[in-house]
């Protein structure tokens with residue numbers, strides 16, 4: 001995968017609810033920007049007054065109780081849901097002004113590891129991982145070399161020809177990560193990427209996400225696993241956001 005200048009040291013977490021700018025690099029625009037966003041599914045307000053700026057190259061965790069809205073917030077961050085109020089800007093474009101084609105382009109720039117990673121069970125692991133390439137008409141020879149490299153990177157070379165139902169939980173999560181990054185997205189949103197896998201495999205997966213961040217990618221990971229967050233924070237400068245009572249808070253050092 002292409003190496004890029006890392007700027008995570010400069011990259012700043014800007015604002016989250018009541019929290020103010022820290023280490024802001026002027027002129028650097030956030031890749032994902034939520035301003036006073038609220039969301040509800042038709043019932044009571046689920047998310048209120050959410051302000052979040054993800055700067056390029058930054059690393060964030062998103063935590064909070066089950067049902068607090070982590071997945072919903074992630075969906076707002078890649079345009080799968082439209083805010084009930086407030087403004088969501090992805091790469092400087094207001095989501096409300098995007099048509100289907102614009103959103104399809106955004107999906108190439110934001111790779112998503114879904115909480116419930118689904119595969120096409122009749123296609124091999126390698127074919128599933130390369131689906132985004134095929135859909136975008138980029139499954140040429142160069143890409144097939146990249147695909148091999150990517151499958152190797154996530155440690156799935158011996159399982160490349162297997163069918164998804166034959167994979168272990170950790171192998172599925174790594175396949176999902178490979179599929180999320182095959183288009184070389186600038187941002188990776190991973191929703192509980194370590195759900196249902198053991199500690200060692202979780203660490204391995206997190207190591208891959210840290211490597212992506214070191215290549216300049218912006219990373220946002222939703223997780224319940226505070227031990228994992230603590231472990232990662234010793235390796236990378238990461239911010240921890242917490243959803244509580246519909247709002248987003250910056251978690252303190254007492255995590």
Ligand SMILES: Nc1ncnc2c1ncn2[C@@H]1O[C@H](COP(=O)(O)OP(=O)(O)OP(=O)(O)O)[C@@H](O)[C@H]1O
Pocket residue numbers: 041046064065066067068069070071072073115
């Ligand atoms: N499509 C939907 N329609 C109506 N309600 C929904 C929908 N999706 C989610 N919800 C509700 O919104 C709330 C937040 O769901 P969400 O999946 O964002 O939570 P979460 O923090 O990701 O939870 P978990 O930690 O269990 O993954 C829940 O009460 C859920 O039932």
Ligand SMILES: [Mg+2]
Pocket residue numbers: 070071072115191
């Ligand atoms: Mg969720």
